[in-house]
Amino acid sequence: MSTDYSYDDQGQFFPFFFVTVAGLVTLPITYSLLRPSKDLENTAPRIQTVYQPKDADLVEGQRRKQKRRELKLKRMITAAIGWLTIAYMIYLMAVTTRSMPKLWDPYDILGVSRSSTEKQINSRYRKLSLTMHPDKARPDLSRNETTETINDRWVDIIKAHKALTDEDVRNNYIQYGNPDGKQSTSFGIALPKFLISEGNGKYVLLVYGSLLGVLLPYLVGKWWYGSQKVTKEKALISSAGNLFKEYNERTDAGGVVAALSSGMEYHEVFKGAKADSGTGKIESRVLSGGILSEKDRQKLEEMDDATRRKVLGLLWAYLGRIDLSDTTLNEEKYEVAPIALALNEAYISISLAFATSSPVLAAYHTSQNLIQALPPNAPPLLQLPYMTRPIIKAIEGDDQRTHMTIQRFMNTPEEQRLTLATKAGLDSGQYETAVSVAKQLPRLVVEKAFFKVTGERYILPSSLVQLVIKARFIPPGMDRVAPVANQHDLEDEDPEEGDLDAIHGRRKVIRDAQGKKTGVEPEQKPVQPPLAYAPYYPRDHSPRWHAFLADARQNKIAVPPFTFTTFDKPIFDETTRKPTYNVQTLKMQFQAPPHAGKYPFQVHLICDSYIGFDDVRNIALEVDEAAKAEESRVEEDEISEPEDDTIAGQMSSLRSGKVLANDDSSGSDTEGDEVGSETDTDTDTDEE
Template identity: 60%
Template structure:
């Protein structure tokens, strides 16, 4: 009743939800009994002092100094320093393997008695069986004084040459070193890019393939297939009188009868060959269909513009017979309409859902690894990297269908960079390298045409200067239906009158011209 009749009570109820007005509020904290018990205060202060004064600085310092020991590529700073010291612009695949043994990370794996245990037996077996070692590699190994690095290098070559060791401990260490070597090799790419030379970058990418597949540098790519060893591959290549090693795709392109005949003569059974063919027909080989340069929303590429290098490619496993044709629209990269605000505001569907390729077939590598593709542009004349690599781990369209068969979808790979400052035709060499499989790399020449903005404006002005059709002509009527501009037709009588007036005024114009000429002449004489 008072809330309806008394103004003060009514106002309190509206403002505070209570007819008596604002009420005081208190909050309490529940603490354990031993914290508030008299006499425990000094012990609590002692505990807080230990936490804040000793443990907290210890953990912060450990984190800080630990982060200072590791680079952005997750390797030790000392390992990166060793790589910079041993870098050479002429380094090859063998040199990269020797360089990787300088990593400080191997000291943690081969510490204590493991540093030199079994090294003599390992080197003896390696030098006897590993034909992949060059004379330079043998001297480099035998002249090394660091025991840890010497054993590391011997284990790496034993892993790449697939040398089976009698000591099981050495065999286990051989497989344990490969993932660490791969991490160091990925960091070595950054070292190569700092110098900008093309050959070291390519050598590092090939070393990544060798480490994942456990295949020595310059060895046959067929060693990636199961049951294919050095003896089988040599017998197979001798039948074909091959000067260079036979690739997986070349072997799979043979007719089935011819392929089976070669494999059987080399010492493989039908079941072993079927297993190898099954693996080869599932390898993700990326085949380029088209490459081009473009600027989003523009028809021409001008100096200093933001250029996109677009690669259209498909995953076609080796030996695939019935390959569907590519639709021409799939090879285009159409820009969104600038007037469509909804299309520009919502995210690109290709960026929303990406599709990852299957894990790499690497039975000798002791980690699961997802394949990566590196795309970059190089200047072949100078031997330098022009545009740093872009790495692709996922793709915009499904690679396999639900049954595990290839979809042959056209994938789009893009790399963005700034155009050169001068108009010209720039010739680059495109490199597409897979880090997981040997023999699937691609290299081709591409040309970037940078045009002069002034010449583009003149060409556009000439196009716009084309006269509009008259409205009484067929072209004019078509333009009117389309909503285009036209000009009114000129009447014959008016045209004739204009011609007569032009004839009459011709004499006057000539007189004016003569007087102007005289004036100019007089001015010159004066």
């Protein structure tokens, strides 16, 4: 069988080809555009407030700018072009189907079924000859028939009859679709005629060379380079290198801010004349703002790189909420904050590689500063609406050695708190707004923290240990918060053997205050806390809680941080919006030290979005010798000895060194006789 390649001059096949290619590109792009976003920032609730900061329009402008970037305009245009192409090709397919000539079919010409016998075909032919023969048929003028049309139709009838009355011809038509048998395969190539015309072959080579030799390598290289030039924290590799050079074990939050100004991402934002324009104005405002320590001031003044110096000034202006009296500079001030927060994630990863606690804590606190737009050591009350430094100073008084936290302010009796705020300069509406926001902040309070090994009473050397943290969300200012009523909520019950749903945390046993099982919790969707209340941060940010173990004596991190973004129980009631005070369970697993002993640690639970909500407490990990656990197991076996005919009994006997005999044992050895006699005695007892 031969193969024939020809130009598809009828246009029968190229629409199918284009629909297939366009579908392969358009469908995935459309799915990526229409798929609901699973980002935490797009699924979390919001803290309700009417407060708008002074630069709310600039902050909102930056948010809209970011949303425009996330619209993925190129993908939308590509999807639109793809669907238009598919629609047009489908239209061409429909037109082609209507205009295409019908295939020659002898059965259709004679009007018989494909299962007709030769006798039936001959009978049908004779009937047609009575009406369709040219000597008997007359042209139908209403159908525009002519004598030539009648003759052609009769010729087709004769050919069809001959094709079906010969057995070999009929079999060929049934098997191969053609009376002449198997035919050569013809492929229609849908290319413009000028490309396949004689002498134009070079254009075909040019097209294929451009596609395969230029465009395809360019697209693959661009994708590969784009994926390799950033870290998993989405920071440029060059920026990570600069942050590594800036790392210092004795750094503080101010030092972290200076390190973040070294990112190469800023050079993409500040190009050309924007690289150093307005730097002098920024520095004069920042240096006179009273927010810099002497070390931070010296770092800014000694900066050599023009772009980095401007960025560092903008970062301090953002953290100090300093008005730069210039719309462009104020916009740039808010533009650098999200970049700095992304770089801070990379700086945390670098710091964790050195396992020193101080820089990690400084970086986490810098994250809080960036989200709340506050410099290091700023009054935590500045996180609330309408709170300013003069107002806070009046509330704190002159005898305060440390700044008042939001918790302390909200724990002050209502009348005294209102009096303090009113005298400081807040009116009743502003005061109510500040208090309302404070009561919605997701402050996570640790109720209990302990170590355990699943299924074991003791923690042995090198075993897999879980640090279990039981905590509740108690917003500041919540009055009469009762202690945990059901103490079993503060325990961590091991799942039953074989219960895969419980093992994987998909459900949990419910017990009452007396420890009696009352039911099983159904599987619940993870619960998100509300988005961070950060009116000056030009992005939506979902709070994250980081828990890690540190050795305070050596200033080292013993267990790297575990990050928690969702929780297993509702935080606020959906209808009343009041706190539920549910006990949340946080777990982090690590390997116990290789030697027995008592190991003191500090548990750090840090929220990356709020200042003053950190929880630090001491805890000791007791690792026991393996012999102690074995002795305890033996004592338990002696207290509760299982029956010998059970699997538990046989396992217990193996651990204790006994050998069980079968019931039909002949008692050939001493130990066997002894065990056999015991078995006989038990049997006699049973018979009695």
